[in-house]
Amino acid sequence: MTFINYASREINCKIVYYGPGLCGKTTNLQYIYDSTAPQAKGKLISLATEADRTLFFDFMPLELGTVRGFKTRFHLYTVPGQVFYEASRKLILKGVDGVVFVADSQEERMDANIESLYNLEENLRAYGYELMKLPYVLQLNKRDLPNVINSQDLTSELGRKGEPVVEAVASTGAGVFDTLKAVAKQVLTELRKS
């Protein structure tokens, strides 16, 4: 749900990074946080367990710049990937403007990717959203690992609607900003249409 404030001349949008456990959602946010100028970002809030697994969500506000006199601010969230955090995962999707699905490219994580993607579609439907109509990017993460499925096969298995597909190695930052840009652009284009 986009929030347009005429008094403070701000537009706020919510983007959620979704995907199976340990696919690199938090790593994406961490990289964006580390590479962004201090004046463009707020704090990175990470609600994690002692073992660094996301318990509820990670959150960071990111200011992209000004368009037509309005500050555009993206609120970036991750969901907890582990299956048993279903309840909190669903809550984060409320009011979402755009989704990034972070897929783990490793062969043995294919089933987890598929399960998480179904789970995303189901949870979106619970709020009356359709993945097909939502700004959406598929990120193929961990491309640097030896046992990865080739991009074409991953895309044909996980692709839903001809969405932008970005290959990434979130730990080094490769593809991280391309992903963010691809989803942010769709969100802003959607605003133009609305």
Next chain:
Amino acid sequence: MTNSSIVLRESRYHAIKAMLARLRLDSSARIVVLVDKDGQQIAVHGELGDLDTTSLASLAAGNVAATGGMAKLIGENEFPTLSHEGEKESIHISVIGRVLLLVVFDDRSTLGLVKLRSKQISHELAKTFTEIEEESATAPNNGLPFTGITDEEIDSLFSPA
């Protein structure tokens, strides 16, 4: 998606700010924040200092969403108020339709007073937000800032300064 967007016009914003200022005064609170249930800060009033109200808003919404989830598990629809009492500073949150009213207070006030004053102002806030939602849903979009935005303008946001 964007059908449920909130468009806050200046006059409404100032009216909301005035309500928050009144609540702050009446309840002897430090800070009053109005937050959308999705975690976006709508308006704030009070002794902000270096308080990160954006994070506060996001966490408050997460908090309300989580306790709302617990409420459903035990057969309640939601918990309309939440209180967190600290040693010096405390927080009281009221759920008012799609917005959350968050009051930060210290020993200059009491939970009872904050609860009472929050409740008193909640009807007024609820009414205002129903009107804002109606305006957002019915207002013609050709006045919105992003209508007619060009690809170049969008791209410019991503080019290095």
